[in-house]
Amino acid sequence: MERLRQEGPVVGTDEAGRGPLAGPVVAAAVWLTPEQERALLTLGLRDSKRMTLRAREAVFQAMNDQGVLWRAQAGSVTRIERDNILRASLWAMGRSVTRLAELLPSKPVCVVVDGTMAISGLDIKQWTLVSADALLPSVSAASVVAKVLRDRLMTSLDTLYPGYGLARNKGYPTTAHREAVRRLGLSPIHRQSFCQKLLPGGDIDGLTLFL
Numbered sequence: 001m002e003r004l005r006q007e008g009p010v011v012g013t014d015e016a017g018r019g020p021l022a023g024p025v026v027a028a029a030v031w032l033t034p035e036q037e038r039a040l041l042t043l044g045l046r047d048s049k050r051m052t053l054r055a056r057e058a059v060f061q062a063m064n065d066q067g068v069l070w071r072a073q074a075g076s077v078t079r080i081e082r083d084n085i086l087r088a089s090l091w092a093m094g095r096s097v098t099r100l101a102e103l104l105p106s107k108p109v110c111v112v113v114d115g116t117m118a119i120s121g122l123d124i125k126q127w128t129l130v131s132a133d134a135l136l137p138s139v140s141a142a143s144v145v146a147k148v149l150r151d152r153l154m155t156s157l158d159t160l161y162p163g164y165g166l167a168r169n170k171g172y173p174t175t176a177h178r179e180a181v182r183r184l185g186l187s188p189i190h191r192q193s194f195c196q197k198l199l200p201g202g203d204i205d206g207l208t209l210f211l
Contacts (some may be wrong), residue, residue, distance in 0.1 A: 005034075008109040011100060011124075012138030013093045015114075016048070016146035018085050020171030021181065021188045021198075022164065023154050025080060026056050027092035028072040028145035029100040030112070030138050033040040036066050037137045046096075047134040048143040053151070063141060071099040075192055085191075086117065096142075114139050148158045161187040 015027040032040070044051065045059050063070065073095035075088035083091070096115050097119065110125045114132040130137040151170055158167035164180045164187065171177070171189075181190065181198045 008106050009067040009104045010113045010138065010140045011097055011104075011108045012132065012136055013097050013111055013113055013119075014133050014146055015093055016143065016150045018089055018172070019173070020158045021158065021173050021194045022166065022171035022187065022192070023150070024074040024076050024078075024147045024189075025092055026072060026074045026150040026153070027089060027096045028070055028142040028149070029093070029096040030063075030064050030068065030070040030141040030145060031100060031104060031108070032097055032138050032141060034066060036063075036068050038067060040068075040137050040141060041137060045137055045140050045144065047131075048147040050134070051144070054143050056148050058182050059141075059144050063145070068141065069100060070142070071096045071103070071105050072145055072149055073099065074150075074162050078187055079205065081189055081193055090117060093127065096121060098136075108196070112136055112139050114143070128190060157189060161189060 009031050011029050011031050011164055013027060013029040017023060017025040021046055034171065040059060040062060041060050043059055044055050048056055073092040075092040079091065080088045093113065093117065108124050110127055112125055112132050113119060113128045116130060118126045118128055118129055133143040154170040155167045163174055163184050169177045178198055181195055186192060186195055
């Protein structure tokens with residue numbers, strides 16, 4: 001990694017929201033200077049799933065205060081339903097990387113992708129790494145950006161589509177959320193393919209939670 005950094009920018013990318021019943025998937029790409037990386041690690045930067053909401057917000061604010069370069073992209077529910085969640089996630093990651101690359105001092109020498117699947121059509125060397133969000137700070141930072149932005153979006157959508165508890169569950173298949181889908185039906189931001197077993201005539205007892 002240090003050798004790559006000497007050659008040019010190394011970008012990290014990750015997504016948030018592959019598992020929910022509702023809302024888009026959001027991806028982000030981040031480039032950290034060594035100084036920014038050290039400062040954010042001191043503040044508790046790590047895999048966003050292992051951070052509290054308050055800690056994520058604090059790190060996100062620090063990233064912006066320090067001028068960290070990042071870009072994000074949402075993959076809509078329509079795209080998820082059309083292409084499937086994996087392809088929508090990879091598309092969003094690719095878009096975030098491409099948009100970030102336009103801001104960097106030189107073309108990235110590598111993008112580290114959290115997971116096992118490379119991003120199709122990306123003209124940058126890729127390194128796919130399982131649990132990269134827990135291993136590399138730039139990917140951890142991307143996971144924080146994606147999670148914070150998506151959580152904020154879902155909280156806003158709760159006011160447009162009340163009754164599902166989106167501000168609390170962020171679209172994930174909690175018991176209360178699944179019961180709300182059964183009772184109220186689907187909103188325009190629900191992923192029908194993820195919710196089909198909750199709908200009338202579906203196999204409710206055999207629900208897969210897509211986690």
